[in-house]
Amino acid sequence: MTDTPDYTPPKVWTWNKANGGRFANINRPIAGPTHDKDLPVGRHPLQLYSLGTPNGVKITIMLEELLALGHAGAEYDAWLIRIGEGDQFGSGFVAANPNSKIPALVDRSGPTPIRVFESGAILVYLAEKFGAFLPAESAARAETLSWLFWQMGSAPYLGGGFGHFYAYAPFKMEYPIDRFAMEVKRQLDVLDRRLAENAFIAGPDYTIADMAIWPWYGGLAKGWLYGAAEFLDVAAYRHVQRWAEAIGERPAVRRGRMVNRVQGEASSQLHERHDASDFETRTQDKLKAAE
Numbered sequence: 001m002t003d004t005p006d007y008t009p010p011k012v013w014t015w016n017k018a019n020g021g022r023f024a025n026i027n028r029p030i031a032g033p034t035h036d037k038d039l040p041v042g043r044h045p046l047q048l049y050s051l052g053t054p055n056g057v058k059i060t061i062m063l064e065e066l067l068a069l070g071h072a073g074a075e076y077d078a079w080l081i082r083i084g085e086g087d088q089f090g091s092g093f094v095a096a097n098p099n100s101k102i103p104a105l106v107d108r109s110g111p112t113p114i115r116v117f118e119s120g121a122i123l124v125y126l127a128e129k130f131g132a133f134l135p136a137e138s139a140a141r142a143e144t145l146s147w148l149f150w151q152m153g154s155a156p157y158l159g160g161g162f163g164h165f166y167a168y169a170p171f172k173m174e175y176p177i178d179r180f181a182m183e184v185k186r187q188l189d190v191l192d193r194r195l196a197e198n199a200f201i202a203g204p205d206y207t208i209a210d211m212a213i214w215p216w217y218g219g220l221a222k223g224w225l226y227g228a229a230e231f232l233d234v235a236a237y238r239h240v241q242r243w244a245e246a247i248g249e250r251p252a253v254r255r256g257r258m259v260n261r262v263q264g265e266a267s268s269q270l271h272e273r274h275d276a277s278d279f280e281t282r283t284q285d286k287l288k289a290a291e
């Protein structure tokens with residue numbers, strides 16, 4: 001250990017707004033809206049309110065995969081929620097997700113809008129609605145849901161634990177980085193062993209479990225998260241690498257990654273998506289820029 005423990009917690013915790021970490025401006029110890037703001041509504045049955053983070057990308061991948069399969073009912077409007085600017089605390093967003101986190105989906109295809117929040121719940125909702133990417137047979141379904149819930153329980157150790165202390169905390173602390181690096185490497189090994197024997201996470205078929213796990217652990221394997229590829233020696237997880245590469249090449253995954261994305265090359269960002277042709281416009285912009 002190189003850092004000296006010099007903090008004694010007070011009897012009662014109080015909100016110290018200036019804790020210095022990245023995202024300190026949006027972290028608060030209370031729920032509920034901070035301001036009145038209705039959510040926009042587009043022309044499609046499904047309205048997605050999100051941002052191109054790993055949790056947001058799960059849903060845009062699923063929607064693009066459904067559309068690629070020919071499910072016209074999966075047409076969607078994707079609206080940008082800028083969490084760094086506090087959009088998740090607007091009254092309309094809180095009505096869609098009382099937990100104030102992206103992604104949130106509103107299904108307006110029936111007489112009464114249905115809200116769905118939590119990315120895992122949204123994936124299951126869409127899989128059941130369209131009868132796709134979640135096997136009907138009992139054993140395969142149980143395996144898929146087990147891995148989906150594995151992701152929901154595991155990723156906070158990767159993002160909120162490892163990623164926060166390695167990349168976002170105001171200074172480096174050996175204890176939490178060590179603790180969460182150990183856990184994340186264990187999780188990568190869980191996936192690597194599974195993928196050594198299976199093409200996809202739940203077995204021979206591509207499912208919502210892959211769509212949930214790939215943006216986090218596939219992104220980590222590809223070196224997209226936290227600048228930690230070397231530190232975690234992600235290249236050593238050969239089967240995760242093979243799977244991450246194969247999924248990343250799917251056209252629907254490429255499209256899904258662009259939606260609500262506000263980082264990276266301008267040509268990789270489609271801030272809002274309201275029509276399939278929005279991607280083509282982006283591609284044309286890219287070709288023009290290359291001229």
Ligand SMILES: N[C@@H](CCC(=O)N[C@@H](CS)C(=O)NCC(=O)O)C(=O)O
Nearest residue numbers: 026053055083101102103118119120
């Ligand atoms: N368990 C949630 C996690 C969602 C989540 O953490 N979303 C983050 C972005 S990836 C967010 O909206 N953060 C805003 C905030 O914490 O205020 C899910 O999977 O949907």
